[in-house]
Amino acid sequence: xxxxxxxxNIKRKKSxxxxxxxxxxxxxxxxxxxxxxxxxxxxxxxIDATAPYCIAYKPNLAFYEIMGVKGxxxxxxxxxxxxxxxxxxxxxxxxxxxxxxxxxAMYARTFFYELDVDAVTVAPYMGEDSVTPFLxxxxxxxxxxxxxxxxxxxxxxxxxxAEGERLFEKVLRKSQEWADDRQMMYVVGAxxxxxxxxxxxxxxxxxxxxxxxGAQGGSLEEVCQYGxxxxxxxxxxxxxxxxxxxxxxxFAAVAGQEAQKVQQQMExxxxxxxxx
Amino acid sequence: xxxxxxxxNIKRKKSxxxxxxxxxxxxxxxxxxxxxxxxxxxxxxxIDATAPYCIAYKPNLAFYEIMGVKGxxxxxxxxxxxxxxxxxxxxxxxxxxxxxxxxxAMYARTFFYELDVDAVTVAPYMGEDSVTPFLxxxxxxxxxxxxxxxxxxxxxxxxxxAEGERLFEKVLRKSQEWADDRQMMYVVGAxxxxxxxxxxxxxxxxxxxxxxxGAQGGSLEEVCQYGxxxxxxxxxxxxxxxxxxxxxxxFAAVAGQEAQKVQQQMExxxxxxxxx
Numbered sequence: 001x002x003x004x005x006x007x008x009n010i011k012r013k014k015s016x017x018x019x020x021x022x023x024x025x026x027x028x029x030x031x032x033x034x035x036x037x038x039x040x041x042x043x044x045x046x047i048d049a050t051a052p053y054c055i056a057y058k059p060n061l062a063f064y065e066i067m068g069v070k071g072x073x074x075x076x077x078x079x080x081x082x083x084x085x086x087x088x089x090x091x092x093x094x095x096x097x098x099x100x101x102x103x104x105a106m107y108a109r110t111f112f113y114e115l116d117v118d119a120v121t122v123a124p125y126m127g128e129d130s131v132t133p134f135l136x137x138x139x140x141x142x143x144x145x146x147x148x149x150x151x152x153x154x155x156x157x158x159x160x161x162a163e164g165e166r167l168f169e170k171v172l173r174k175s176q177e178w179a180d181d182r183q184m185m186y187v188v189g190a191x192x193x194x195x196x197x198x199x200x201x202x203x204x205x206x207x208x209x210x211x212x213x214g215a216q217g218g219s220l221e222e223v224c225q226y227g228x229x230x231x232x233x234x235x236x237x238x239x240x241x242x243x244x245x246x247x248x249x250x251f252a253a254v255a256g257q258e259a260q261k262v263q264q265q266m267e268x269x270x271x272x273x274x275x276x
Numbered sequence: 277x278x279x280x281x282x283x284x285n286i287k288r289k290k291s292x293x294x295x296x297x298x299x300x301x302x303x304x305x306x307x308x309x310x311x312x313x314x315x316x317x318x319x320x321x322x323i324d325a326t327a328p329y330c331i332a333y334k335p336n337l338a339f340y341e342i343m344g345v346k347g348x349x350x351x352x353x354x355x356x357x358x359x360x361x362x363x364x365x366x367x368x369x370x371x372x373x374x375x376x377x378x379x380x381a382m383y384a385r386t387f388f389y390e391l392d393v394d395a396v397t398v399a400p401y402m403g404e405d406s407v408t409p410f411l412x413x414x415x416x417x418x419x420x421x422x423x424x425x426x427x428x429x430x431x432x433x434x435x436x437x438a439e440g441e442r443l444f445e446k447v448l449r450k451s452q453e454w455a456d457d458r459q460m461m462y463v464v465g466a467x468x469x470x471x472x473x474x475x476x477x478x479x480x481x482x483x484x485x486x487x488x489x490g491a492q493g494g495s496l497e498e499v500c501q502y503g504x505x506x507x508x509x510x511x512x513x514x515x516x517x518x519x520x521x522x523x524x525x526x527f528a529a530v531a532g533q534e535a536q537k538v539q540q541q542m543e544x545x546x547x548x549x550x551x552x
Contacts (some may be wrong), residue, residue, distance in 0.1 A: 008319075069352070
């Protein structure tokens with residue numbers, strides 16, 4: 001999916017919501033445990049209920065890997081289900097990979113060729129040749145960690161170098177030598193609302209993947225105030241607040257309602273910023 | 277495995293070699309492709325031939341994930357084969373994981389509880405709470421990326437902050453607030469021989485996992501000169517130079533010979549440093 005198509009989807013659905021599929025066997029409704037593939041059964045129901053209100057899904061690999069072969073199978077089935085039934089959904093493999101060149105090339109092939117997802121989250125620590133192998137696929141995206149939403153983000157990401165540049169700013173600036181806003185997005189945590197001003201100074205047009213709305217505690221209005229561009233430029237993720245909103249047999253319907261609530265807030269923001 | 281046991285194994289085997297199981301379906305001998313599980317068949321043969329000469333194995337997850345469910349199965353079988361047949365081998369899952377706390381906790385459980393490997397490589401960019409979930413398991417190790425062997429390591433790892441500290445040094449220093457040398461090791465690339473002096477100034481006693489001998493071009497003698505401690509303190513990895521030394525039906529025997537050659541060089545170094 002290219003940038004223009006993503007923006008068209010956002011305008012058509014009046015939403016820039018990404019639903020995070022952090023599907024934990026210990027947290028899904030009990031009645032699903034008797035299914036042959038409980039993780040996939042959960043994801044399928046959540047997707048069917050939330051798809052009208054979101055433009056992206058983000059399965060988090062950790063939650064699948066922990067189940068070994070069964071988890072990997074559920075992950076593949078989820079991706080395939082999305083591709084066949086909701087081809088307009090942007091699929092993000094939240095994997096935070098990154099390794100030396102030939103290894104990153106293997107990861108890139110796994111996610112972009114074998115699984116055919118749209119985007120992978122990548123960690124920047126190892127630098128250019130750990131990221132560029134992900135940039136060799138048409139209309140596929142690297143979502144590079146810049147400023148994350150967790151407490152530990154302060155340990156290294158905010159370190160100021162001798163020229164006064166913070167590490168996350170250096171990541172934003174340096175990585176633009178490798179690809180532009182048609183292939184690269186950045187992870188920027190919503191817990192740091194005013195930081196979006198600083199981000200936009202270095203990356204004015206890039207899409208930002210924003211975790212941290214809901215369970216992690218960011219404000220949607222603040223994110224839009226400081227982070228929204230004339231092509232929206234935001235994909236805001238919510239995982240637990242939507243997918244675990246209810247644990248009864250009605251879990252999917254309730255998740256749909258929660259997604260709709262967020263979509264309505266997003267619609268208001270898109271209108272306020274004159275994008276729809 | 278604890279630090280003392282690891283050092284005892286090194287003295288007993290006169291080796292601090294780690295064999296990297298970067299098992300690529302496109303590079304293994306052709307005759308193995310007719311096996312039911314070619315990746316595992318390759319690993320099993322390589323392990324049997326090289327085990328006398330090494331103290332650790334490092335499967336690189338990228339090479340297994342690319343095969344999907346089949347790859348994950350081969351990875352699990354490899355770990356189990358090692359655990360049953362060579363319980364004195366230190367098993368490193370080279371996964372370079374690292375995410376917000378609850379996600380890192382899932383990865384930690386996957387590798388340390390479900391798979392029961394000894395160590396996982398972890399990326400430091402997200403800071404303390406992305407690393408500490410891996411530190412809650414007894415006699416299990418975090419191997420944190422510090423100074424990697426690839427060209428891109430210059431992009432961010434060598435950035436000097438306002439106090440004159442380089443990012444990799446900050447990673448070494450800061451992470452010692454989270455765990456000491458009984459639970460933490462560091463990845464330090466061998467292509468940067470003299471850098472071991474700087475590393476040892478900040479982390480005098482930690483074990484270092486050193487990739488970059490062989491295909492990536494580092495010098496074993498230089499690494500030992502600047503990096504060896506009175507408990508060895510080095511695990512030196514070689515992947516391609518050993519496992520792909522030969523592609524005939526004799527591949528395993530040749531890999532064993534290559535591993536033995538490296539072991540003999542290591543024995544000489546251990547003697548020169550009066551550790552055996």
